[in-house]
Each structure stands twice: as structure tokens, then as C-alpha cells.
Amino acid sequence: MSRFTTVSAVLFGAALLSTAQAAPLMERNLNSQDAMAAYERMMSSCGPNLNNVTVVFVDRAGQVVLQARANGAALHNLDLARRKAYTGRTFRTKSIEWRDRTTGTQPAAGQRMLAEVIPLGGGSPIMIGEEVIGGVGVSGAQGGQPGDQACSDAGAAAVVAAAR
């Protein structure tokens, strides 16, 4: 047993040494200026007045980068928008699609028991190709969950456009 462990450790160490050891991991992340620009470009997809829509952008780590609470927002809207953004980020999918694949007796239903996620439309991942760099969440747009989803999708697309 101990001999096996030693051999494993040596092999593992050799593998580490053969690659670029001591180099930090480089990750792309959501730029707050892009989030700001994207927020201001969401207007047309989110109803007649963006002041009536609550929006949260989270970064790659799920941390809030920008939050805008609507005039007259309900008490739950800001946290809800954040959780939608988090859900879009962590599952790298639209939250409305994640909602539909975690219902009832489906194998993934247990994912709903995770903290912070929310099975409601209005959350979108921000993708640069196959890489997720953040998420957008929307609460209070016109048209219920499909309306929220269209609005958050527009926000994510606007970030990608701003990032180029």
C-alpha cells in the first residue's frame, strides 16, 4: 500500500514537473465596463423602460459585477435576478432550459437542491465560444419568464458584442 502510494506520488510529481509548473492559471472573466455597456444596450429587448427591470450581472466566479434594482421593484426581485444569473453561469445554459430539465422525476431534478440556483426563466450564461465568463439575470421584464429570458439573452449577447 505504502509502496503503491510512493510510486503514485512519484508519477504524479513527474507529470506535474513535465508541464509548466509554477505558472498561475489564466482565466477570462467578465469586464465590468462591458457589463455596463451591455446593460445600457438591453433596453429594446426588455420592454419600454429599463428602469422597470431588475438586472444582475455575475462574473465567472458567480460574484455580482453589476446590479440595477428597478424603480418600484418587489422585495424579492434583486436577489431573484442574481440567482438567475448564477444559475445561467454555473450550468452554462439558459435558466429556462435548466428549469425544464430538472422537473419532477427527471434524473437531474436533484440539482434544484443546490444553493443559489433557481428554476425560473430569465438567466443567461455569457459565453465566449465554449468558455463561460459570467451570467446575466433579469426579473420584472414584460412577458413573464419568456420575457425575462429574452431580456437576459440580449444582455449576454450585448456583452459578447462589447467584448469584441
Next chain:
Amino acid sequence: MQSPFKVLVGSAAVVAVGLGAGVFATSVSLAQPLTVKTISLQQAITVVKAAIAECSKDGSVISITVVDRDGEVRFSVRANGANPHNFELSRRKAYTARTFRSPSADFIAKSAPDKDLAGQRMLKDVIPLGGGIPIMIGEDAIGAVGISGAKGGQPREEVCARAGIAAIQAQLS
């Protein structure tokens, strides 16, 4: 001699009658909801942009929060590359300025360890650090802005916060 109980009951009755007369006499405000001013989302965005523009002059990248009359976040932005505490700190500075209706820097001296008000530092969410400025209409605080992460530290953060509020000053009436 009257018993204390009787005196107390008598006083309470007088107070109740007086209070009732007062409430019903002010017929104007009877059954009206309370109406108060609070900073709008559009105003908050204007404040944030102007503050960021001021702080950008020396290359500072700031985290900034605007809270409303209730001390709740209306609009906020985390700086690129912010330290983990910066974003939350900007909110607490704004909250402190809002709840005491004075710059958060004032709270440093007022609540110093040797002062009678030192206990205020035990309140939730307040922070004795400069960088938070209330947004006032006369004596009424309708919100506040808080900044963290400016190169010039707390004095510079105050300058940027005031520049942000100046952008909506004409609307503060």
C-alpha cells in the same frame, strides 16, 4: 389621596382623548399613505457614471454602490480586479452615509473608541471609513453613494462621490 392606579388611568384617558382629537382634527392627512422621495434608478446610474468619470482621471478603477432611501442597493458596479472586500465596502460606506445622513468620514470621529457614540460601531452594515456621501434634498436623505478602491484613498473617494452627486444636483429638489 388617590391611588396611583387611578391617577394613571385618568391620565391615560386624557391622553387618549387628546390623541384622538389630534388625529381627527388633522383631517388633511387622515388615511393618506406616507409619500417620500427616494433616488430613482436613472438618477443612480447618472451618479455612478459621473463618479467613475472623475475617479478615472488618475486611472483609478473603483467599486461603487448607490443605495436608496431605505439603504437598499439601487445600482452598483464591481471594479475590474477589485479585492474581495471592495464591492461590499462600497455598499457599507453608502449605507453609513445614508443612515447617519452625513459623510461616512464624519462617522470615524463621532464613533471613535473614546466617544459616547462608540457603540454605534456595533450596528450592522455601518463602517467608519470615508468614501460615502449622502444624497440630500434639504434635510432629507433620499439615498447615498459609496466608493472603494480609488488610488487616493478615502479623500479621493469622497471627491468622486461628490462629483457623482453633482451630476444630478439640479434634480434634487
